[in-house]
Amino acid sequence: MALYNDQGIVLRSYSFGEADKVVILLSPNRGKLRTVAKGVRKTKSRFGGRLETLTHVDLVLYEGKNLDMITQVSIIEAFPSVREDLDRVVAAGTMIEVADVVAQEEEPARRLFLLLQRGLRALDDSGTHPDLVTAYLLKAAEIVGVAPALSHCAGCGAKEALSRFSFAEGGVLCDRCRTPGSYALRPGVIDYLAILAGADLSALPDPDAAMSGEAMGISRRFMEYHLERKLDSMELIDV
Ligand SMILES: [Zn+2]
Incomplete structure (x- = not known):
């Protein structure tokens, strides 16, 4: 199981499947990072609101075959x-x-x-x-x-x-x-x-x-x- 930490600024995102979102970030370490956030379009999602465009976030990701999956998100800077x-x-x-x-x-x-x-x-x-x-x-x-x-x-x-x-x-x-x-x-x-x-x-x-x-x-x-x-x-x- 390959979990890793990274950070990035959310460039954009789009809906994927029933309740998921593909989130594209700019990471200083990995460049353009394509990730998936599962279930974030459900009302009870724990971290959907933290993945809006512009937000600088700290992430824990699970390495996937195509897209890495976001398992934890915290906001570093939101530029309100x-x-x-x-x-x-x-x-x-x-x-x-x-x-x-x-x-x-x-x-x-x-x-x-x-x-x-x-x-x-x-x-x-x-x-x-x-x-x-x-x-x-x-x-x-x-x-x-x-x-x-x-x-x-x-x-x-x-x-x-x-x-x-x-x-x-x-x-x-x-x-x-x-x-x-x-x-x-x-x-x-x-x-x-x-x-x-x-x-x-x-x-x-x-x-x-x-x-x-x-x-x-x-x-x-x-x-x-x-x-x-x-x-x-x-x-x-x-x-
Ligand atoms: Zn000249």
């Missing part, structure tokens, strides 16, 4: 304020979605886990900073190895005349390397993105309303380009 506000729910939805797409099964994901935990904590503590999701996306890109070049040309390495941004080339381009499909950027946006990429999620600099929208658009589309899928944060998570 995130659930009370629509903007926070939307922001958390994007964070969760990116973590879900990027994480692999049976591949430790310590940095990704910590990023998600810090992102949810920042949302829970201080609400939606306009640049929080942007900073999260840039850090997630770095973790998966596709960090955009922001301080030098992605083509030749030059540090000057950086005027364009290309999703395909992986960051900013100088005047000489600019490609037909690259975007002209508002002056200052690149520096703004570079600061966000290096900032602590819980201590982001004061937002600049003139930059936030474009910075978000670029980082979001950059991530979509590299993940080869749309991010539907408007699809609200069920909390």
